[in-house]
Amino acid sequence: xxxxxxxxxxxxxxxxxxxxxxxxxxxxxxxxxxxxxxxxxxxxxxxxxxxxxxxxxxxxxxxxxxxxxxxxxxxxxxxxxxxxxxxxxxxxxxxxxxxxxxxxxxxxxxxxxxxxxxxxxxxxxxxxxxxxxxxxxxx
Amino acid sequence: xxxxxxxxxxxxxxxxxxxxxxxxxxxxxxxxxxxxxxxxxxxxxxxxxxxxxxxxxxxxxxxxxxxxxxxxxxxxxxxxxxxxxxxxxxxxxxxx
Numbered sequence: 001x002x003x004x005x006x007x008x009x010x011x012x013x014x015x016x017x018x019x020x021x022x023x024x025x026x027x028x029x030x031x032x033x034x035x036x037x038x039x040x041x042x043x044x045x046x047x048x049x050x051x052x053x054x055x056x057x058x059x060x061x062x063x064x065x066x067x068x069x070x071x072x073x074x075x076x077x078x079x080x081x082x083x084x085x086x087x088x089x090x091x092x093x094x095x096x097x098x099x100x101x102x103x104x105x106x107x108x109x110x111x112x113x114x115x116x117x118x119x120x121x122x123x124x125x126x127x128x129x130x131x132x133x134x135x136x137x138x139x
Numbered sequence: 140x141x142x143x144x145x146x147x148x149x150x151x152x153x154x155x156x157x158x159x160x161x162x163x164x165x166x167x168x169x170x171x172x173x174x175x176x177x178x179x180x181x182x183x184x185x186x187x188x189x190x191x192x193x194x195x196x197x198x199x200x201x202x203x204x205x206x207x208x209x210x211x212x213x214x215x216x217x218x219x220x221x222x223x224x225x226x227x228x229x230x231x232x233x234x235x
Contacts, residue, residue, distance in 0.1 A: 018170075021170050025174070032179035058178055059178060060179075061174070061178065062177075077180070107182045110181060111179055111180055111181050114176065118175060121199060121203060124206065125206055128207075128210045132210060136217060139221045
């Protein structure tokens with residue numbers, strides 16, 4: 001993802017820089033929310049495309065060392081599956097246990113709230129930058 | 140004469156400097172807020188993550204307070220600069 005503000009001339013970049021930073025922060029939180037929503041949607045997926053239970057995903061924010069652009073990488077949580085004794089379930093193993101994804105709905109809800117609040121914080125910083133820009137234009 | 144109106148040590152020059160400084164402060168805060176969380180998951184290694192979350196929360200509270208402070212200071216500096224330019228204009232044109 002290339003920051004479009006980086007393409008502007010320097011004086012404009014200085015003026016709009018903080019807005020770009022907050023916008024990047026907002027889109028990052030949105031990506032986090034997408035990954036968390038995906039975890040919630042697949043909390044009971046016992047058979048994925050590979051025939052194995054869904055594995056919880058975690059979005060990790062980073063910076064591309066070459067371009068300096070912000071990146072979001074999705075990694076898998078390798079903690080063990082949730083085992084539930086359901087002998088009648090067609091997905092049960094030889095011992096009668098069904099391997100459910102390692103997704104804890106309560107944790108995902110908390111993470112979703114954090115991402116949502118962080119998005120709001122970025123939006124507030126964006127609004128403040130916009131108000132300051134307006135004041136500067138009024139001089 | 141002109142440097143004594145706009146040059147170093149004058150009110151307009153000081154206020155312009157204040158605007159630049161506050162703008163830079165705002166950029167730093169926006170950067171801090173944008174990078175406050177580096178991953179979508181808050182759980183995994185209970186103790187370690189809980190302490191890191193508390194730290195993030197503290198930082199965020201401080202950042203949001205600084206943000207409001209910076210915005211207000213910027214508004215005040217911009218208003219004062221606007222007023223000083225209006226005064227200068229009045230002095231130049233003679234129309235108070």
